[in-house]
Amino acid sequence: MRPNLLNSFFPFLRWFPLSGDQLRGDLIAGITVALVLVPQSMAYAQLAGLPVVYGLYASFMPVIVASLWGSLPQLHTGPVAMLSLMSAAAVLPLAAIGSEDFIVLSVMLALMVGVLRLVLGLLRMGILVNFLSSPVIVGFTNAAALIIGLSQLSKILNVPFPRTDNFVLDLWTVVEQLPQTHLPTLLFAIATFAIILGARRVIPKIPGVLLAVVLTTLVSWGIAFERNQLVPIDALQDQEARELATGYASTARAIDSLGVTTARMNQELRTLINADDPERFNELALLEADLRVLNREMNQRKLANNERQVALHNLRFEHVLSEDGQDLFYRHGKVPDAVDADGHTWRINTVDGDQIKMMGGGAVVGAIPAGLPSFQMPEMRMDFFWTLLPSALVMALIGFMEATSISKAIAAQTRERVDTSKELVGQGLANIVGSFFSSYTVSGSFSRSAVAAKNGAKTGLFAIISAIAVMLVLLFLTPLLYHLPQAVLAVIVMMAVFGLINLRSLVRAWKIERQEAVVGMITFLATLAMAPQLANGILLGAGLAIILFLVRTMKPRTDILGRLPDGSLGGISINKVEPIGKRFMAVRFDGSLNFVNASRFEDVLLEARSQNPQARAVLIDGSGINDVDVTGEERLRDVIETFRDNGVELYFCSLKAQVYETLHRGRLFDLLDESHFIRTRQRALAFMEETFDDDDSTHPPAPAVGPSTPVLG
Template structure:
């Protein structure tokens, strides 16, 4: 009901009264109605008030396992401190002690993970149970499984479910979910304590969080920029996140990053500049200081609809369809990333990491196998690849090969394979011309592979020539003293000059 009402208010104001703040109006109206009808109905009871043996066993097992998990967490924290102390001592005589502690830690971590998994399953089972509430003649609250209430007892007509288990106490929910109590006030200013021992332990995790935060912020900013046609400066995004995290450390804040939902809502609301973030921050401060009690009854369904309506506007199906027709592999990566992000929610970063990993793999595959072809000539003089045109090579005694890719450690072997294949297809050739206009960079591995290819071909009586190399490639070869091995006369600035030379020299 509240979800439909929120959708109607936002959609209606956007269409019929676009100047009205639809999101704010929806929040105010739904919160007021939720308070008026007592939308939230929670009740805290003892586990014995549950008149169902299965539910009582699940709740008690959950509570006992939760206590065991807390105990294991304290034990693992203590062992971690002992391991750091032993490692800091740098005493080889205590190596066996450290190994035993690390073995104990692995066992405890495994046990804690198993107990957490078991409790997650119990929590799902408890949440799926439905109860009916009965108040006895002496005022005692009893909860029976739905459909199992004795006929002589009258229920309140509501469906109740277990929302929280805290020891022997259960919190049951007979209404809707609301935001609830929001802690008021602002965090205090404290200078962070720098512990070099913890610094090196936490550094890898910090780097991962920084990378994930940067990818999240970049993803949402580019999604919004695609609609507004603005340019995204990723360097400024990274600097901004770094400064925000540095300042946040003085207030014990969480890791700061761009927010998918908040940015989507801002874009949907018509925000155009960074001034929105400043005004929004001031508003949050005022709410935390003075208005948190007013948001207690805000239904969670309202927040869900606001976020969903904002995020749906960022889904660009047309771009995915275009990618499917232009480059199907990229479209598949996009579809997998989209599905993974939904499946891994609320851990959206995991889906983004998967997509980034697939994009890197796709990039490496393309880099490892750049486009290459032996060159032929159309009747009108145009140079084309013979594999797609069915033409013959330019000459009988020489081969012109086009290599469209950087020459580095990833594809250096591919370069050699291409020349060997061309030589095998034309065994009578006495020279090979490499048209290198598509080579943008070269590394040490690529330069070494060039030397090997030239040596191997010269042993077979075949000379290597290059044309159309970019200036940075030419300079890199010069710095590596490559021209001591291959004369500068074997290099041509344009392919036309190179082909004229090849035709006149080798025919």
């Protein structure tokens, strides 16, 4: 196999032979990135609605595969904030967050995203990203950053964050719970902000994220920040609390049952649709109606339980130990005089069946399963495949767009060449292989890639070193992360995503092209309004951008030309000048002449003729016409014949070679001889003035149908 072909299949062979300086740079960069990767991956896993260990799983095999088959050596692949939130939003309507089904569907979604990216890469379809205009991307990114950041607010306040189909209402529920803020949790969050910002200024060589994780974990362990008790519902010595908890548990069981029923009915529905049997049409319609009723009932029950969850969390309890050693919880201020409470304020954290988790402190990461992820085939739930497919496609494109922008930014500094299609292949393989090791969707990370480039990464070996560090954490260090406050992880996410907010780009777009800026603003507002379904926001923005492009294509800039005071030519409508000729007109058409705007071309010429009825000829400045299709050529023939019937001749100047050849092949020269095609605008104007504006010339020359000498510059 030839070396070039071998390198195309195994791009990591380009790393070798490694020099001492390269190995040293990769080692330092890999260790530095690992210090940022471990806490980031845990935070992003929670953002995806998964246990924190799945963030570490996503930072192991996918990192290695992407580095081996990627295009840019300094690009670091792994969990990222935007795709983590999009993953949660895609799976949340189909399974309860944190449940086994939720995990299975998240891994399945990673496999789907990987396959889509791999196929796009093999077909060299990286160009698809061009359908997303810059204002659309900026609008979506700004909205997504806000949504991701604000979704962490509940962890900083330590209050429930009910997840429904309306992010704004969910966020308002969190804001309404501000009086219930857990002060120690808030102090941990503030301290994390201060440590990360302070480290950037005072000791920039030490990752502030790592420093914050180490210090807050030690403090959390030292003060026993976590204080939990798992007790039966009967341990609540309050009638209102018991009724709320019992109602929550009962409704949760009903929701699970409805979920199983709707999943079965969805499968039956798809079977009927695929069968395409007209005799079973009534059965299909009844099944769809029943499914709508059940979905509506399930959503109502979820909303009811969200309200119960908030109401339960707002209750405050005191813990006492009965004479027979049982844990009892009385409402605050209602403890019997003869009983001594432990002095702590307790809240109801979760209700699981007949058990209640009481929280007397703050939320921490908790126990993380030790050991590496095992190799296992991702479970394919085909009844959810078509539901997840639109989100998978959008995530494949958004993740690729994010990785490409990162790669190009770093490549501009390192002078590396980025092959977007190869990067798609590398990202696709990373997600596919990762899904076999319990990884959720991954992509290129801007922050970790920037850290790698800054610390001297030369090859993709640095990413493999960071993955080995994660492996060591999984094998030996997970117990040390038990007491890490969840508020710290929330702050890490917030600070990472708020740096993505970029208002200057929208302001600049407003100055350049207001219509595009409006599309960007609509994308921003739509993404916020449709959250957590972020895919819908960017699909709307992309659709509006394409519509705007088509409208512009349908109505290209056209104008009658006039002479400006300095002698140059310009449009009469913009510059408020008189048309250039008395008995002829010069018209400029800035756009390709095709089926989209052929009617516009005819309308412009007819309108120009109506404004100057004494004109005997029309000169079309074709310098802005890049190509002509069949419809455009046919419409052009119709215009020539219509104008000729009214005694008006059409002439062309400054046509591009490809346009001239197209018209020649289309036999337009059966209507016009070559004297009607003039190479330069100056010669064309001189010819038109001499032929039509000469005082002795009252009629245009008879059109020549046969061969003649063209008037060329």
